[in-house]
Amino acid sequence: MSLQFLEQYKTMTICAISTAPGTGGIAVARISGPQAIEITDKIWRGKSLSAAKSHTARLGTIFDPDTKEDLDSAVATVYRSPKSFTGEDVVELSVHGSTWIQRELINILIRNGARLAEPGEFSRRAFAAGKMDLAEAEAVADMIASSSRAAHRIAMSQMRGEYSRRLSKMRDDLLQLCALLELELDFSEEDVEFADRTTLITLAETIHETVTRMSASFATGNALKNGVPVAIIGATNAGKSTLLNRLLGDDKAIVSSIHGTTRDTIEDTAEINGILFRFIDTAGLRKTTDPIESIGINRSLTAISRANILLWMIDPSNPKLEETATQIKEHLNAETTIIAVINKADLGLTPPPLPDFVSTSILISAKTDHDLSPLHDALTHAVNTDSTPTDMTVTNARHYQSLLLAAQATTSAISALKSQLPADLVAQDLRQTIHHLATITGDITTPDILSHIFSHFCIGK
Ligand SMILES: Nc1nc2c(ncn2[C@@H]2O[C@H](COP(=O)(O)OP(=O)(O)OP(=O)(O)O)[C@@H](O)[C@H]2O)c(=O)[nH]1
Ligand SMILES: [Mg+2]
Known part of the structure; x- marks a missing residue:
């Protein structure tokens, strides 16, 4: 695949059935991307969707422009960028839930310019658009998979972002102190101390305690989820x-x-x-x-x-x-x-x-x-x-791994601070902690990690 094609592929308008596979009363196809409205309009008989305001629904008929044959009557709900799940233009088509209609609808959309979404691609686009962080996107998947009240409750609170906010707050506090420590390095000849060591130790200890408590909650979180x-x-x-x-x-x-x-x-x-x-x-x-x-x-x-x-x-x-x-x-x-x-x-x-x-x-x-x-x-x-689960109960093995590493880094930062080691060594441990906390929310990540995470989502999510 050429690089140009890869770039094009990434931003193409995608489509997938978002409801569960099989026959149902209704099935919903989701179309997201710059041409979502234009492509749907090509297969839509009814009042044009291009003129539709965001967050409005229209009744019409889906037809195949090649054969001119009607497929089904449908409701199209239009969400305009940036106010949609993915941040892009999105159309949701509710059709009758026959497996044939679902298959045919996707085929018609593909013939008219959309491509089939990869597993989790809608969520990945929402993440890329800053609509949610990685932990929140994973919570959406957990929410879909939840099969008890306890698992649902944890997923719900994580999806609402309290968990991510607390992690980001810890990271921001550390970043601030780390910046002060690094400033000291710039003035190393003048022997100044911008970052108060007692404040730093207290902060590192508080964060260590929270991170350790969170990783200890994984045993319960995992049991409640699975x-x-x-x-x-x-x-x-x-x-x-x-x-x-x-x-x-x-x-x-x-x-x-x-x-x-x-x-x-x-x-x-x-x-x-x-x-x-x-x-x-x-x-x-x-x-x-x-x-x-x-x-x-x-x-x-x-x-x-x-x-x-x-x-x-x-x-x-x-x-x-x-x-x-x-x-x-x-x-x-x-x-x-x-x-x-x-x-x-x-x-x-x-x-x-x-x-x-x-x-x-x-x-x-x-x-x-x-x-x-x-x-x-x-x-x-x-x-x-x-x-009993709380907002901060960890249910995700990836987060658990990062928290263990963050706890190791804080332990080493605390001992470096207590033994009055030079600022650059302390800053290194703090940077490590920041790194591990940031991987949970996806502030630091790589395309490989993202692909791995989102490939476990279902198509249409
Ligand atoms: N009277 C009475 N019989 C019971 C009760 N519970 C089980 N049984 C009977 O005890 C017998 C063994 O039951 P199982 O459930 O197969 O016992 P198990 O512990 O699984 O046995 P193994 O698979 O051989 O280890 C069956 O004939 C059951 O009907 C009970 O509450 N009262
Ligand atoms: Mg038995």
Whole structure:
């Protein structure tokens, strides 16, 4: 591709279906770029869109100028530059949601001068036009992907920019002090101190504390976004798969009275009290000589070590707990909450005594209980209330990485300041911190990074 073509390609008017793939009542095609209105007008029968004011909608008919055949009646909404999502002229065409109409509409637009948008290209153009920063654009993608109230809430607050504003404020404070330090370098022969060292240390410490708190919130943020992992474990036949099916409201796992029915881990997510949980049903723990079952049990042990919460299913009619308890204890990680679920309450048996490492226990009948809310409450309670998401909860692995690096740089800046190292060395560490904070919001970035980020967005976004 010649350079000239590449330049042209970048600024061409783009189009894509922005609604979910498949048949729907309505589908929306988005057209953005300098010729958005002109191209749409070529395929539009009705009052000309060129005369339409920004943010107005018109009813008309879309037709194919080559065959003169009508495709569909449609509503065209016109947004004029710069007051649009991308900052360019944008037309949104709402048509009937047949997959054929959608495909044909895109074909007609392409034949008349638009090109198909790349994944995330609308958002990338919005970013390039300064309509939103990178963190906000990523929050839009998270918002679209959110499948629980908690994930939605975090994405919403990040999309509104509070997160970015706080990051930019830290960066600006650092920039100001860094400039003063660098000024000192220009007057190095006169031994002046423009940047007050105590103020600098306080600022670096405050920023270090915020950055560390933010990176520590990633464990919660990530769990809330992708589902808090909950492993359902215990001896064979305890009712684990029965419980999984009840929690999911679906017959996902096979249930039978034969011990060792579940061989492999089975997982799926469900939202409970606004939080997304990822439930993992596991192979029952028991001694076995069956090589396949042994592999399954090893997977159960791995699930124990990875889960945030364990639901330890216990069947009181089979109360030999010691062996299972030992296995669980050996694979447990220190932060895991263990809820003992004494199952088969309908049989009226006496619950066995439980080992100390169990945090809570509840009595249920996975098979007959109509209401599982005591278990639901125990689960939401186990998602540590200290880690309730805030505006600054980090859910994005890229941000997490940058925050860790920023924290390293602030640590080194603080120690340089405390040991009264020369201004240029301190300034270097502060510049590093500024750099890492700026990569989150995209103030410093490269085309490669941008392509990587936006290529994970859906087409039409
Ligand atoms: N009475 C009674 N039976 C139950 C209850 N929950 C499960 N069961 C029965 O217990 C048996 C085992 O249930 P599963 O859910 O397959 O047990 P599991 O823990 O997944 O067993 P494995 O996959 O073999 O480890 C089945 O016959 C269930 O119907 C309950 O609350 N009450
Ligand atoms: Mg099972």
